[in-house]
Amino acid sequence: MSGPLIEAKDISVKIGDRRILDHIELAINAKEIVTVVGPNGSGKSTLLRTLIGAIKPDRGKIRRKPELKIGYVPQKLHIDPTLPMTVRRFLNLPRKHDQSTIDLALQRAGIPGRAGDAMSALSGGQFQRALMARALLDTPDLLMLDEAAQGLDQTGVADFYKQIEDIRNQLGCGVLMVSHDLHVVMRAADRVICLNQHICCQGHPEVVTTDPAYRALFGTDTDEVLALFRHDPHQHPHHETESETDEKETST
Amino acid sequence: MLDDFMVRAALAGIGVMIAAAPLGCFVVWRRMAFFGAATAHAAVLGVAISLAMSISVFVGVLVVCLAMAIIVTLLAGRGYAMDTLLGVLAHAALAIGLVAVSFLTHIRIDLMAYLFGDILAVGRTDIGVIWAGSLLVLSMMIWRWQATLLATVSEDLAHAAGYRPFRDELLLTISLAIVIAVAIKVVGVLLITAMLIIPAATARAFSSTPERMAVSAGLIGSIAVFAGLAGSWHLDTPAGASIVTAATVLFALVNIAARLKP
Incomplete structure (x- = not known):
């Protein structure tokens, strides 16, 4: 695959006087599942709506691959x-x-x-x-989901994310989804973007969960998520000491 | 045959309905009923301006309705709720229109004819204008049907599909102004919104898709035109109001029938 499906170059979005997104740099590749996490009001939905063209950024550019077919699932309809x-x-x-x-x-x-x-x-x-x-x-090149698992029960949510992986494997499309469903999301994503107006950190889920910026946003919840994510705890002996130092760093 | 005023009235009424039916559906789906009423009220000001400047009433009403729609669009989201804004503008336009008409001492006009319409007085030229305007609106609706429908369901989905929902909203507004301008002589300012909404609302009760609802609204509206004219003829009632009354009776009957159905 040549180049990313969609690329956000230094986009900033203001709604009224409120700055919602600040200097966002983002690229989604084919066959990649990217999850955007962040607290309420962090601009997750705005980011997706900006990428589909529903909101005009006041700064920056969005570059789409020519003839890009987007499948968009809105938060609510x-x-x-x-x-x-x-x-x-x-x-x-x-x-x-x-x-x-x-x-x-x-x-x-x-x-x-x-x-x-x-x-x-x-x-x-x-x-x-x-x-x-x-x-x-239309067998999209890029699937964008905004809190798509809403209204599903616990097993429904797990099935849903499994299904998204299947769809990605079948269609070879890129997937960009927004969720606050940390537990399941972490398992399904190839890359996690932690958003709070700006991109705090991004990378492989395991790396992101140990990032101080991520921990500052999601706090104590993360250890539980990590435990869930790590199928084999023996591979990660530094887990606990790491998290302690991280928390100290962010609190200062 | 066109010499018969009842035939001309029926042709004029159906001419209005073919555009009012699909447009009325959008007015209902998008909850624009009050917007439609406000624009129609502004038409009185259009009549006054046309008479003062000796231009065609059709043109004057069209221009004022469009201006009204643009003002509403520009003022929307600037502090007042939409219904408050429309309430101010609708009554302002109606009142200013009536004041303006009172200054036109050199012309005697029958304002009642514009408020309630005078379908029995339509001439051949009127029928030509009505059908031309209606067919124009109908073809615009058919041309942009899918895009406008998608934008009505969700603007975000429309954006994602590569459309610009704002354009289709603008087209709806322009269509509304055209329909009001051609319909003012038939049903008048106060009853236009009724002919947009009542047939569409009646059709909802037994339609499973948007397209069926639009076509059914056209049929129901046409039945109301015939029934209203017949009633007006036999009972010597005002024609425009009789048509709206007939549509309301259909609305009630259809809804009662839908409730009784097991």
Whole structure:
């Protein structure tokens, strides 16, 4: 693969007088699962919305690979009850797809055979999967998910991330997702970006979780995440001393 | 056949409906009902300006409605809630329009005709203007249907698909101004919003897709036009108001039928 799918060059975003994103440098490659984590209000959703072009950055550039197909799953979607919409019609928006393509996308997203249902009749989890199916229709080069596991129960969330890995393996697409679901995210991601207006740190999940900037944001929660992430604790004997010094560093 | 005023009235009413149906659906889906009403109120000011400047009422109303829509768009999100803003502008435009009309002492105009419409008085030229305007709006709606529908569901999804939702919103606003300008003679300022909303709301009860709802709204609106004109003829009631009443009866019947269905 030549070059990244999408690249953010020093972007800054202001909404009103509030600075939401500050000097963001970011690149997503094909076949890579990148997860953005950060506290509430850290600009995670804004970052995704800026990358799809819904928000204009007041500084910096976004470079997309030519003909880049983006599948976007928004954080939440409200379809007005006065707007009748079947799953099939929703998937055919804005372009019509043949039945087999729709069936495949529904199956990949985990709600096979639901094409004829009204969107309003779906449960929260099914609705989220319908959004996912729509994002998968055109076999995207880049899949962007904003808190896509919302409304799913614990096992549902784990399945969901497993499914995203499968999709990545099947389609060879890049995945950029936003989540505060640290536990599961850490296992599914190739790279974690820790965001709090600016990018605090990024890298392999294991590296990021030991980063002082990450610990400053997520505090004590991290040891638990680390334990979950590390399948073999013997490989990492420095774990505890490391975390202690990190916490001292960040508190000063 | 066009010599018969009832035939002309029916043609004018259906002419308005073919554009009002799909547009009305968007007004309902996007919760723009009050916006539509505000723009329609501004039409009175348009009538006054047209008469004062001796230009076509169609042009005057179109310009004022567009100006109104642009002012609302520009003022939106600057401190006042949308409905407050529309409330101020709608009544201001209506009141200023009425004041302006009172200055036109040299012309006697029947303001009632513009407030409630006078569908029985439409001439051949009016029918031409109505159908031209309506077909223009209808073709714009069909041309941008998918993009506008996607933007209505979610602006972010529209952006991600490579569209610019703002343009489609602008197109809707312009379409609304055109429909109001052509419909003012038929149903009048106060009833235009009714013909946008009631047929669309009625169609919702039995439609499973947006397209079916738009087509059904057109059929329901047309039935209301025929029924209203017939009622007006037999009962000697005002035609515009009778059409809206007929549409309301259909709305009630369809919703009752939907409830009774097991």
